[in-house]
Amino acid sequence: MAKILIKNCVIIPMEKELADPGERYFTGEIAVSGRRIVHVGPQGTVSSDFQAERVIDGTGKVALPGLINAHTHAAMTLLRSYADDLPLMQWLEQRIWPLEANLTPEDVYWGTKLSILEMLKAGITTFADMYLFMEQVAQAVQEGGMRASLARGIVGGERGLAALRETEELADKWHGFEEGRITVMFGPHAPYTCPPEFLKEVVKKAKQSGLGIHIHLAETLDEVQRIKNRYGKLPVELMEEVGLFEVPVTAAHCVHLEPHEINILRDYNVKVVHNPESNMKLASGIAPVPEMLEAGVTVALGTDGAASNNNLDLFGEMRAAALLHKVNKLDSTVISAYQALQMATRAGAKALGLEDLGVLKAGYKADLILVDLEKPHLYPRHDIVAHLVYAVQAADVDTVMVDGRILVEKGQVLSLDEEEIYRKVKEASDRLTGQH
Amino acid sequence: MAKILIKNCVIIPMEKELADPGERYFTGEIAVSGRRIVHVGPQGTVSSDFQAERVIDGTGKVALPGLINAHTHAAMTLLRSYADDLPLMQWLEQRIWPLEANLTPEDVYWGTKLSILEMLKAGITTFADMYLFMEQVAQAVQEGGMRASLARGIVGGERGLAALRETEELADKWHGFEEGRITVMFGPHAPYTCPPEFLKEVVKKAKQSGLGIHIHLAETLDEVQRIKNRYGKLPVELMEEVGLFEVPVTAAHCVHLEPHEINILRDYNVKVVHNPESNMKLASGIAPVPEMLEAGVTVALGTDGAASNNNLDLFGEMRAAALLHKVNKLDSTVISAYQALQMATRAGAKALGLEDLGVLKAGYKADLILVDLEKPHLYPRHDIVAHLVYAVQAADVDTVMVDGRILVEKGQVLSLDEEEIYRKVKEASDRLTGQH
Numbered sequence: 001m002a003k004i005l006i007k008n009c010v011i012i013p014m015e016k017e018l019a020d021p022g023e024r025y026f027t028g029e030i031a032v033s034g035r036r037i038v039h040v041g042p043q044g045t046v047s048s049d050f051q052a053e054r055v056i057d058g059t060g061k062v063a064l065p066g067l068i069n070a071h072t073h074a075a076m077t078l079l080r081s082y083a084d085d086l087p088l089m090q091w092l093e094q095r096i097w098p099l100e101a102n103l104t105p106e107d108v109y110w111g112t113k114l115s116i117l118e119m120l121k122a123g124i125t126t127f128a129d130m131y132l133f134m135e136q137v138a139q140a141v142q143e144g145g146m147r148a149s150l151a152r153g154i155v156g157g158e159r160g161l162a163a164l165r166e167t168e169e170l171a172d173k174w175h176g177f178e179e180g181r182i183t184v185m186f187g188p189h190a191p192y193t194c195p196p197e198f199l200k201e202v203v204k205k206a207k208q209s210g211l212g213i214h215i216h217l218a219e220t221l222d223e224v225q226r227i228k229n230r231y232g233k234l235p236v237e238l239m240e241e242v243g244l245f246e247v248p249v250t251a252a253h254c255v256h257l258e259p260h261e262i263n264i265l266r267d268y269n270v271k272v273v274h275n276p277e278s279n280m281k282l283a284s285g286i287a288p289v290p291e292m293l294e295a296g297v298t299v300a301l302g303t304d305g306a307a308s309n310n311n312l313d314l315f316g317e318m319r320a321a322a323l324l325h326k327v328n329k330l331d332s333t334v335i336s337a338y339q340a341l342q343m344a345t346r347a348g349a350k351a352l353g354l355e356d357l358g359v360l361k362a363g364y365k366a367d368l369i370l371v372d373l374e375k376p377h378l379y380p381r382h383d384i385v386a387h388l389v390y391a392v393q394a395a396d397v398d399t400v401m402v403d404g405r406i407l408v409e410k411g412q413v414l415s416l417d418e419e420e421i422y423r424k425v426k427e428a429s430d431r432l433t434g435q436h
Numbered sequence: 437m438a439k440i441l442i443k444n445c446v447i448i449p450m451e452k453e454l455a456d457p458g459e460r461y462f463t464g465e466i467a468v469s470g471r472r473i474v475h476v477g478p479q480g481t482v483s484s485d486f487q488a489e490r491v492i493d494g495t496g497k498v499a500l501p502g503l504i505n506a507h508t509h510a511a512m513t514l515l516r517s518y519a520d521d522l523p524l525m526q527w528l529e530q531r532i533w534p535l536e537a538n539l540t541p542e543d544v545y546w547g548t549k550l551s552i553l554e555m556l557k558a559g560i561t562t563f564a565d566m567y568l569f570m571e572q573v574a575q576a577v578q579e580g581g582m583r584a585s586l587a588r589g590i591v592g593g594e595r596g597l598a599a600l601r602e603t604e605e606l607a608d609k610w611h612g613f614e615e616g617r618i619t620v621m622f623g624p625h626a627p628y629t630c631p632p633e634f635l636k637e638v639v640k641k642a643k644q645s646g647l648g649i650h651i652h653l654a655e656t657l658d659e660v661q662r663i664k665n666r667y668g669k670l671p672v673e674l675m676e677e678v679g680l681f682e683v684p685v686t687a688a689h690c691v692h693l694e695p696h697e698i699n700i701l702r703d704y705n706v707k708v709v710h711n712p713e714s715n716m717k718l719a720s721g722i723a724p725v726p727e728m729l730e731a732g733v734t735v736a737l738g739t740d741g742a743a744s745n746n747n748l749d750l751f752g753e754m755r756a757a758a759l760l761h762k763v764n765k766l767d768s769t770v771i772s773a774y775q776a777l778q779m780a781t782r783a784g785a786k787a788l789g790l791e792d793l794g795v796l797k798a799g800y801k802a803d804l805i806l807v808d809l810e811k812p813h814l815y816p817r818h819d820i821v822a823h824l825v826y827a828v829q830a831a832d833v834d835t836v837m838v839d840g841r842i843l844v845e846k847g848q849v850l851s852l853d854e855e856e857i858y859r860k861v862k863e864a865s866d867r868l869t870g871q872h
Contacts, residue, residue: 332527430817
């Protein structure tokens, strides 16, 4: 059990949901023992019994909980910038799906490793993935050292039943790995690709296994229209009817909601993942995030896949969320910097059912990052929370710790071979696009 | 006259306004002699007479024209993150203006130096500034090595007449400095702060001196309402009436425009500067950029001041512009990556009346940047233009050349003392906010 002391850094614990500006950060120290934070406090307050094996000087840096990317398709990094500025159906049908049809398990392994490399460097410590060949994804997560919630994406029908069995096998092997560094969820793709009877089967299996559900919900107007035409209901209404919300649900997007659907989400404690850059890039629409927060819905943040973003940078998502809703409401007070930072940390932990995560506090998992403030765009230092949302770059991340283990130091990822990943990704990408 | 050859890099010349994906970039070399580009072509095509004093290996990098920040208030970096998530008038009246009232010439000098440090590191080679104590701004630009178009911000009335004289003195000393590295414009602040009679005086002086005008125009609904109430006209109509558009005009914002006002801007060849992040953060509104581009108006990009952004990062503005208008129009084909990159390069040059800038082509000014592609978020390489708009970070900028002179190498600014700037900015900021 390694004992690490981080001294003399600005600390943003994110413990309080509401905090006055003066309460948001202070200068102090953080003690970590094994997988857990054991102390967070002002300088010189750690117990004299705590014998650090390593002391990190945090001068000029700010410590905050590791960022949580609550919705992505990690291996889609292989398709990054492969198809942009196209109408949605042309993007999917002519570009994304044909390439995805040729993906091999090894491609997904290397694509996921690339995503882990990128996310770690950007201060993301946990991600929630929905994709295929999840055994390879789990291996990449095991090796890369990140925390992840894994869901095999499932489309209804015969293949869907096989994918449900795959999920159960994945859970048998990986759910709870290393005291919960890896967890597993069921991943029914969306209401329009999973018929009600199939979703009922998923709910049954989720109840049996105790796993949660990760689903896309109300992402596009087209989806809402299809569900209305087929079932005479709105997507959230339909999901309530099939009993989906009787188990813990992480619902990505939730762009097109009527007010009473927001209340349904709130009443069932459904967790929503907002993906502002993907929703903007695919022109899906603007999710009613201020309304959801006002109603008391937990709203986390995600990048979605790199094919519709095109990076995996939650600092960018925080900024996009804070800026987009201000202009959409013509109200500059909507989604404050502190709220955006909450969405990327403690709300992300809640969204994935990881209760002792997302806050810097004794007893919580030791997932944290240090951001280097010695940059021109982070001077002067009137408000460090505002800096992290409105001014920072992912490249400012200096140190990343997951589960008490230091994975990034001075911006370099220690757990992965960068050159090997680039080489393997280039090979996979050349083969997929027919360039040799 | 230094001769520099950059070899073996991907080159995005931005020469064509419309370019098929295959025509947007190629691998080749760029030769620079003194302040000018003398050759751009495939590998091995530079004349054998060209004797490079220095050869830069561009392997793994992409060369593009230096980015042009066509509207900012550089020294407002001193107020970065000093006031966020507040209603506009409270932001201005209770936070920004009181602090600005205490600014000294030395503060503006150091604030501008901080902005130059930040902009250079982010690949910005030219900026258009509107602020006060412009003599100090010019000195900072001279020393930092950037290209700049400087305008003393002018509010109508007695003090306005003095500020007009200041502008003339500034132009006498600096306009055309180093073959145009520094140019000067008149900077009447906005239609609601400069009455028509005063603006007519500005136009008269602009005609006499041959200088252009840099103005804020139609930024907020409040401005439109004030102008309507006072003059019974819309802001662009009023500006046409006072004759403003009879001289070259760079108009920042243009958020609230009626369709016929777009036609007026087009007919007079007024250049518009879009500031998407500032407009979003201050909840000003969404400028009709697709409509302006469709009408044939030149639209450049700006960061606005760091107090409303909160960084000076044009990559972020490109991304914001491309994403915001897609979701606003519910059309994922609006503002392509290539269009966004044009707004930040060749359109910026046009907006500031700098005709031989913003394109990598023999005869043009040698302002260019190299972006390092060896980053996880820039793998694989399906489309490098899309990477630069949707995936890149400012920190990926490796090399920056302005006017033939290398100012940034491996991300380090050669022309400025970083530590000294941080120290001076901290002193100024502590004094301004009363912390000692």
